[in-house]
Amino acid sequence: MLIENRTFDELKVGDKAELNRLITADDLLVYANVSGNHNPLHIFDQDGDGDGRPEAMAPGSFIGALLGAVLGNVLPGAGALYRAQNAQFHARVFAGDELVIGVTVTDKNERETTVTLATEVRRLGDGALVLSGAAEVLAPRRKVSYNSHDLPGLVVQRHRHFEKLLKRAEPLAALKTAVVCPEEPNSLGGALKARDHTLIEPILIGDTDKIAEVASAMGVTLDGVEILHEPLHRNAARKAVELVHEGRAEAIMKGHLHTDMLLRPILDKQTGLRMGRRFTHIFVMDVPGQPHPLLVSDAAINIAPDLKTKVDITQNAIDLAISLGIEQPKVGVLSATETVNPDIPSSIDAALLSKMADRGQITGGLVDGPLAMDNAVDIAAARTKGITSDVAGQAEILVVPNLDAGNMLAKQLTYISHAEAAGLVLGARVPIILNSRSDDDMSRLASCAVAALHHARMSGKQG
Numbered sequence: 001m002l003i004e005n006r007t008f009d010e011l012k013v014g015d016k017a018e019l020n021r022l023i024t025a026d027d028l029l030v031y032a033n034v035s036g037n038h039n040p041l042h043i044f045d046q047d048g049d050g051d052g053r054p055e056a057m058a059p060g061s062f063i064g065a066l067l068g069a070v071l072g073n074v075l076p077g078a079g080a081l082y083r084a085q086n087a088q089f090h091a092r093v094f095a096g097d098e099l100v101i102g103v104t105v106t107d108k109n110e111r112e113t114t115v116t117l118a119t120e121v122r123r124l125g126d127g128a129l130v131l132s133g134a135a136e137v138l139a140p141r142r143k144v145s146y147n148s149h150d151l152p153g154l155v156v157q158r159h160r161h162f163e164k165l166l167k168r169a170e171p172l173a174a175l176k177t178a179v180v181c182p183e184e185p186n187s188l189g190g191a192l193k194a195r196d197h198t199l200i201e202p203i204l205i206g207d208t209d210k211i212a213e214v215a216s217a218m219g220v221t222l223d224g225v226e227i228l229h230e231p232l233h234r235n236a237a238r239k240a241v242e243l244v245h246e247g248r249a250e251a252i253m254k255g256h257l258h259t260d261m262l263l264r265p266i267l268d269k270q271t272g273l274r275m276g277r278r279f280t281h282i283f284v285m286d287v288p289g290q291p292h293p294l295l296v297s298d299a300a301i302n303i304a305p306d307l308k309t310k311v312d313i314t315q316n317a318i319d320l321a322i323s324l325g326i327e328q329p330k331v332g333v334l335s336a337t338e339t340v341n342p343d344i345p346s347s348i349d350a351a352l353l354s355k356m357a358d359r360g361q362i363t364g365g366l367v368d369g370p371l372a373m374d375n376a377v378d379i380a381a382a383r384t385k386g387i388t389s390d391v392a393g394q395a396e397i398l399v400v401p402n403l404d405a406g407n408m409l410a411k412q413l414t415y416i417s418h419a420e421a422a423g424l425v426l427g428a429r430v431p432i433i434l435n436s437r438s439d440d441d442m443s444r445l446a447s448c449a450v451a452a453l454h455h456a457r458m459s460g461k462q463g
Contacts (some may be wrong), residue, residue: 003146005077008113008139010430011105017075018102020124021066025095031062043429044095045163056095063093063131066101067119071137075103076115077451079140081112087133089122091123098124102134102211115139159286159420160261160283161293162446165324166197169449172456174201177433177448178240178249178261181206181233186437187255188214190444199448205239207231216220233257238265244273244430250459251451257398259300266428278302278312279427281434282320283410286292287419294377295321295329295397299406301425307349310399311362314353316426317397318365332376332395334405338385340370346401353399365397366390372399373409422446424454431455 006015025044031228032038037059041048044056062066064087071080094177096425100122105358107116121131177200188211191202198297204211204222208229215222232238237257254262266273281300284293297317302309314331321329333350335341340351357367368391374381379393400406412421420442425432431451435444 002074003077005079005140005144006075006109007143008076008115008141009183011108011115011139013105013107015075015105016102017070018082018100019066019074020100021069021161022097023093023095025056028056028058028062028095031059031065035059035061037061054326058093058095058097059280060087060089060131063089063121066121067103067135069133070101070103070419071117075105075117075364076137076139078144079142083136083138085119085133085135086396087119087131088129090129093123099130100124102423106134113139113141115418127322129178140461153214159288159442159446161286161290162420162422162442162449165284165293165422165446165449165453166199168264168325169199170197172199172452174198175419175448175452175455176201176203176249177251177253177451178203178205178243180236180240180255181257182255183207183210183462184256184437185218186439186444188436189220190435190439190448191220191255192220192225193254193441194445194448197445197448199445199452200251200253202226202253203228203243205230205236205243206255218448224446233261234264237262239270241265241268241273245271249430250455251431251433252428253451254435254446256437261436262434263301263425263432266432273428273430275427277316277427278309279425279432280309280313280316281425282317283406283422284320284324284422284424284446285410286415286417286421286446287413287417289417290377292326292396293324294395294419296406296410296413297397299400299403299410300423301403303403305351305402310320310349311356312427314357314367314397314399315364316363317399318362319458320424320426320454321397323451323457325453326396329365329397330391330395331365331367331369331399332371332391333398334373334376335370335401336372338370338372338375338387338392344370346370349401350399353384368395369393369399371395405442420446422450424450426454 040046041055102120103117119133179191179202194200204227240252280298283296298313335347339345347370354369368389376395382393423434432448
């Protein structure tokens, strides 16, 4: 878009300009970080005045700063410099309000080439006056025309999708969960925090002395928490399986032990928790900037899955996505290319999975493949490649060719794209919450929320 400024000689008293701006919670987070003003009144999930609800109120200085967009971009435009500004505030602005920011030239000073403008901000809808005042600017002398361009982008590292999952899981009964070997701060702290959020009712299984020592070092109490003494990791994992068979546990949560040691008794053909479908791991990822959660499977269990295993991987992921509130999940089956290439086995598997879904062998979602990563998640890339599909460019589930690809993708999203990842294993009688030792509190909470939501739907307890 071509933008032109208005030079001092071109400006006339009575000239007007205005812009509209929708205020979002992310705007207020960005402003808090840039300005250093961390007043909780302005933060979307904080209660700054003690009335029991978050305010997400825009700071007055933020509203005043919006005038700069009109003055710097439109009237006078490029080259304008502030000399002075005064403002009076008449109403408060909150996230979700849309504003009309306007300026009107009221005076020109020939000697100093300054312009005075009346400034006004109103709330769109009810027309309420938010701000009134005046600004004095040094007007540009030289005509400038340019094409508008995007500034370097900002992505707010707020994990709104996980926040919604936690809120959705709040009304559910706490999931009775066997927590295996929570013998270090992350695993114990995650279980206790999930208990505090009423997501799970933990039964701690492990070395009671180690668990107590960790709790003491963390300064937390274990009052009211059931603890079963099983100092050997393999016995603790077996005990978790026994609790499921006894009906005392509705989920299993990994603590501070190796994944293969946890899964070994669960996979036992005689005494384990098999249900006929392959065990598959699913990352539920909250990627900043993405409009929906992104599910990635399988990135932790099946190393080189064949077509039959990929059917279970796909079906498990669809089932979980539905539990999270995605009515008809869109599944992109990934390969290196979006066309079938006989020399690339993953492209053939992807095409077969897509056709199997068409024929009802995979149900509950829309499946398309092969898709490359770009045209699976970016609609513009899909259109550039000429792909017409209900899935391409808007996939909510990504089925990867093998564990290598899935693990690399999930870690790239986590460590480069700043995503949070919840981890769950499906295919057993109960959900298995599989966190990494490096996962933070939000990841652990989200994993418990995901498990609770899936268990509630599959057991018919979801309201």
